Amino acid sequence: MKLNNIFLSFLLTLRASMASAQQPVDYVDPFIGTTNFSVCNPGAVLPHGLMSVVPFNVMGSDLNQYDKDGRWWSAPYEYNNKFFTGFAHVTMSGVGCPELGTLLTMPTTGRLDVDYRNYGSEYRDEQATPGYYALTLKKYGVRAETSATLRSAIERYTFPKGRANILLNVGDGLSNESGGMVRRVSDTEIEGFRLLGTFCYNAQAVFPIYFVMRVNKRPQTAGYWKKQPKFTGVKAQWDKDNGRYKLYESYNREMAGNEVGYYFSYDCQEGEQIEVRMGVSFVSTANARENLDAEQQGLSFADIRQKARQTWEETLNRVTVEGGTEAQKRVFYTALYHSQLHPNILQDVNGQYPEMENGRTGHTTGNRYTVFSLWDTYRNVAQLETLLYPDRQLDMVRSMIAMYKEWGWMPKWELFGRETWTMEGDPAIPFIADTYLRGLRDFDITAAYEAFSRSANLPGKDNKMRPDIDPYLSKGYVPMGVYAADESGDNSVSHALEYYIADYALSRLAKALGKEADARKYYARSLGYKHYYSKESGTLRPLMKDGSFLSPFNPEAGADFSNAPGFHEGSAWNYTFCVPYDVKRLARLMGGDRKFVNKLQMVFDKGLYDPANEPDIAYPYLFSYFKGEEWRTQKEVSRLLAKYFTDKPDGIPGNDDCGTMSAWAIFSMMGLYPDCPGSPHYTLTTPTFDRITLHLDKRYYPQGDLVIETRRSAPDQVTIKKMTLGGKPLNSYRVNHNELMKGKKLIIEM
């Protein structure tokens, strides 16, 4: 060993030991996934926190590459944008439709200007760690720091000497809904609400967010603003505020309108800090105040920031990884961070929450969750939560069952008590059935089964969940033209595939519940996918009402989330292998295992696979259903992880979809993936890390920690040679959930 090699080795050891002193929370980089359409953000938030405080930089200036009004845009923040117009309160992470992201607070200095086009600023020195975000505004020299509790925000602004203004913009934001109200409560407190919703252009999915905002210093002056409606003609001549932002400097009762706001103005000393605190609720302003009081009473900014970090530590410490690169650890823990943002706590500190679609206020003693992007999350987020955070998963399932009791239906894409009917299928079935079959059963399965039976059997005219169920029941498939008259809106194959998956999961649940006849019925239904297989195209293919295939037909149409007949946001290739419960028989349809494997490999080789489109994300694991082909899983997963999941802002391949992309990365990096919802198994692959310890919750996994140890002689080894579980050789690459837990130690040798 040469000297410089010795020195290098010393340095590497030192770095490793420094690194090992790092906590999992230190590996989280909230800037990962903030560009490349991943639509995550670097804001301050707690695990599943209702409140998030997020820098808003997607309006008001040509300096921004991505403008919320200039194109389809669904994130409050974009890494490459430059023009900051405030902190949004309550946002979503990784969601593809614009929503929430309102109640914008903004510090400015000098003359009061309430037009965001003018008051926005470029910034520098961004800093983000779990539960903390800060930046410095170039235009004003203001340092703005934020942190959060579950239902409240805190912001600390450090001002230069002179006039300082703190604005609350209730008018603008990401949501397409509009309209709000603000009421001055005292010199230092305001309250109000703003309408949100219309998510993915569902006009009726509307709900209010209530807020209370406080400043910790009495302002010199304060008041409202409202952008005046623009009149044309003679009326415009008389009103100097026509079409402009009007300041209401001496009005102090309620303000309402489309674009309203409130300002506090100060005469500051150099370096003077002013704090803003905001509580929110989806029930009432009184509850928003109660939330704020209960969660922040007596706590300083530093207290709240420290508490937020600690809360993240507790969540992230659930998994310890050793080996791998620093970058891989950043990817892993940031993915775990992203996976624990949604669903969100909905109930206020007093237990009240808006019930599902009925306008009433409910009460819960547990956690009531909201933001269920189930078409995405039933595939792997549910399984991740079941494995790592079973208490959370149980409350999520209980929340869904409560929704059924309140409204008569399970959620599909639920948002703050409203069903937005986004995407398709009956995703609550695989979500809950999978949880039950993995052994988490402390919930009202009778009610859940009742809900599933309704949506699986009610005729289409009464069936909100499966509106095109009639041909599905009578013919075994959904033809074109039933759900939507126009081809571009017809997602018939996608619909049916989701129903098959749901009915498969329901058949497994029925079996577990001893309902053998139901089990047979639903299982039989799940095989209806065969109708769609076209030998000619070698893919699934839309069927017409007369039973013939759609012609002409291009299986590649629909790629990159464009519209194609029969398929929703995807091509036939993104859907053709989406029959995870019947892979072997699908292979027979295709002409045998070899043809299946070759065709699947071709999908990867020709770039027909989309790593960010849910229907195909289990594809790489399907090779492992075929003896001797498992290496393809190991190779493709390793390749995809390396290519698409990095520690850079563009390190997620597309919309994170409430953690679905992140859950894919987490499972894949741990070497196991739940590729078939409703089937309590994992498919094994090459772990990224040498040793992974899952500190399982002993209330649900009494056998304790699961250790996954990988033995390799070089970091680039990806092919598994042999595996043992609990010391016994493991011959299958698919392992049952309970067996894996009981095995306690999985050793994988390359």
Added chain:
Amino acid sequence: MKLNNIFLSFLLTLRASMASAQQPVDYVDPFIGTTNFSVCNPGAVLPHGLMSVVPFNVMGSDLNQYDKDGRWWSAPYEYNNKFFTGFAHVTMSGVGCPELGTLLTMPTTGRLDVDYRNYGSEYRDEQATPGYYALTLKKYGVRAETSATLRSAIERYTFPKGRANILLNVGDGLSNESGGMVRRVSDTEIEGFRLLGTFCYNAQAVFPIYFVMRVNKRPQTAGYWKKQPKFTGVKAQWDKDNGRYKLYESYNREMAGNEVGYYFSYDCQEGEQIEVRMGVSFVSTANARENLDAEQQGLSFADIRQKARQTWEETLNRVTVEGGTEAQKRVFYTALYHSQLHPNILQDVNGQYPEMENGRTGHTTGNRYTVFSLWDTYRNVAQLETLLYPDRQLDMVRSMIAMYKEWGWMPKWELFGRETWTMEGDPAIPFIADTYLRGLRDFDITAAYEAFSRSANLPGKDNKMRPDIDPYLSKGYVPMGVYAADESGDNSVSHALEYYIADYALSRLAKALGKEADARKYYARSLGYKHYYSKESGTLRPLMKDGSFLSPFNPEAGADFSNAPGFHEGSAWNYTFCVPYDVKRLARLMGGDRKFVNKLQMVFDKGLYDPANEPDIAYPYLFSYFKGEEWRTQKEVSRLLAKYFTDKPDGIPGNDDCGTMSAWAIFSMMGLYPDCPGSPHYTLTTPTFDRITLHLDKRYYPQGDLVIETRRSAPDQVTIKKMTLGGKPLNSYRVNHNELMKGKKLIIEM
């Protein structure tokens, strides 16, 4: 006597006897003054009622000749318009700036349409009597009837068979302010508020109106609407409601925005009646509900209508007239009706009201009034109220003094607790001084005098009431260019003339209070008008800062409310004689009595007199200051009454100005006019009626009724030959208020 003459005589007797069976209330025709820019309306209202329910027909269709958005327009209703878009709740009568006139309720049938351009309707069979208004909507065949209590409305809609809708439009209305909130309270009740104000484009004079609205039948469906902001560009493509009225059919929490509303829909039987009740408050929705409950509990539509009529009877029966034509009685009692609409009761049934300009809620045990158009009403409405309704006048004065205590200033043009700074001068001084000098003294004159001293003496920089007082004090006049830099906004002569009038009234008050030095000081100031007299033009004329007159100068400029330098909404001719306290010396300035009389006569003869412009409305009475010229007063007043005050919709010569035109007619028809505010006198002229009995309030006028008897041999006799008061010959045409009351009977012989 020929037979046909006998028959005619019989008919006339019959008609007279039928007529005599009519009550004063039956002579009120609320359609008088609803065109010709008088801006009165035929809606249902109580004397000084906070609530008025007024047909709104000034938007939404080319069928309307006068459109609120198409020109300067200040009335909720125009007689010649045709397109009805609902009942406005809380409006003003005879006011020249657009304000209030919102919370529009509208019955429709058939498919729900919430765009007023579409849901509006032509109408027929209008009916209006004091406290009741009804029409039938041609488009829907709905009969819509309304009545009111002091603070609440009731509407009864009779629907044809089929779908019926009741709409509440919170977005549109007469006010230039916008923005509102609605909250569903139950199936049959909603509450909310709307912003009002910006009266005469005073941007800060903003206040909310709170309401509670109930229907007496549970609707089949109900929901909100909101007109969506209009996006341009890509965003517009995704939102089908972009720029349109969107229905929120399944949302039932709060709604807010610029153009929001609520609908109730029914399946009606033929002839089914549904009632709407609305309570309002300027303090809170809770108070609006309390007002509604307290004033309507247990009362049917018929009860409320009858009670409203009875309340008007009590007010109108204060004066009995005999003789004159039926048309003259209609003119008289309708004028009396119009004179008793403003100011309005402001406090809620629990005594709460919004304090003046301080944002606090006050409490009163008496009546707190609002809507003080003092530049208008100090001239004759105050005197009418002092004479006929002294209890009301006292509460009005007490309200003004309370405003001073709450805010530090007397009102100028007060509107629901906000000062709108409309018109000029210091009108609270003549208003209150006159009342005091006529003998109504049960109020805090010390506080009032303190307020007057402030506004009469504070330097301009601290003086909200007289911002250009500095030159007025130092030079005795206000030159051009002090108040407004631009000529068109300079009203310097008008300002100064008002200050002179105020200071004259203040000098009389000071004298009555034993403040001799003050009395001398203010009296001396009041003579400063002489500075403005230009021998060259023979008129008052604007002065420049160097003391020279404005040149060139056209004394006729400014007629018909156009802009002219120095004069506010008037020509020099409308202002030149506006020195009612110093007529004789003004005559000397003009070269003697003869020249004065000739010049004044010329003003009438050449059409330079404007019967609808306050500064000149006392002109016809000024002849009576000159011995032997009194016939001119009698002739001109009779002529003006006959020409401008009729029982037709155009029977008021212009803006009624909160009853100022009407008070002119009332006094003139009774044969007496208070031509000099602050001087407790009347100038006498020829009464319209043969016998007028003023049933004076014995608490304030213990001597009881005043009778004015006119003896003439033909109805067209207008020149007075002799007069007796209390049986004694009366040699002067100017009589002191107290002497007139004590005289008890004034006999005028032609």
